[in-house]
Amino acid sequence: MNAARPFAFRALPQLLLAGALLLGGLAQAQPAAGAAYAPLQQLLASGKAAEALAQLDERIAAQPRDPQLRFLRAVALADLDRQDEAIEALLQLTQTYPELAEPYNNLAVLYAARNQLDKARDALEMAVRARPDYAMAHENLADIYARMAFEAYSRASGLDPAVAARVAPRLSVLRQLLATPGGR
Template sequence: MCTSALFAAAAHADDYGDVSQLIRSGKYAEALAKADVYLAAKPKDPQMRFLKGVVFTESGKTDDAIATLSALTQEFPELPEPYNNLAALYASQNQYDKARTALEMAVKLNPAYATAHENLGDVYAKLASQSYAKSLQLNPNNPQATQKVAALRDMLAPQTKAKAAAKPAAK
């Protein structure tokens, strides 16, 4: 009995590893197919469902990724990673308030989650940039707002559009 339990655990680890490797190799259709086969037997498995969300994200199926990760946050509200990845998707769509809310939940669940803290800082910076830009629209002669917009633009410039203001968790 112990041997079969160990074998089952090893088999699950292999499935996760296989899907992860397929994602890293850019073989999204294969990764999705393997995840779906696994999930047919274990539909509630949060780790494989998370990996399926990563497949959707990496293959550009943003709506499917959001749906998958949102379902995970509803069914497993104690897991911070789906909130972080959901925030990355929202940020890529310029939905910074939604991204902030998701990231605040991620850091509440795991105060030691460094990536979520960094992403939250990026989202706050983007929100601040938007507020300063609005201030300049209302008062174009405000030198402090002009300096703040420029400083934030420089700080946020190295990020790619795909990352927008958040980095997803790999696993």
């Protein structure tokens, strides 16, 4: 793995999947609830983020507190490479609905893409606090810790030749781990 290039989480291409999960409890209580979002999710999945965003903005104007619509809007913004707006939308969502784990996970993905690993770690820790059974967030958190370890070992290695020799095997293992197939 190239140390300068931020690694991608498996969750990054699964932003939409996390959007479907956001409805978890709501969909069980209201079976038709998930169907209301399916056309928007299909637009996003087919690469029509601009069209989805226009429809989302219309629906959010009528239902401004709907967390699913707001989450899908953040996904659309990220898909359109409007990262600052996507981050702001997710931050607002976490402030309004701190009990939802998915916005924290996706916020972490955006932070990690910017190599803001401390912010990514903090967001993922909030995700696993909100939902301890959220495997994707745990996996992403482990990836963040691995990346942070890699960077710390790299810094230590550059400071002292004796340390460089000691940490070389660890750096090799982490480099291999971070370069495994699946987007890392």
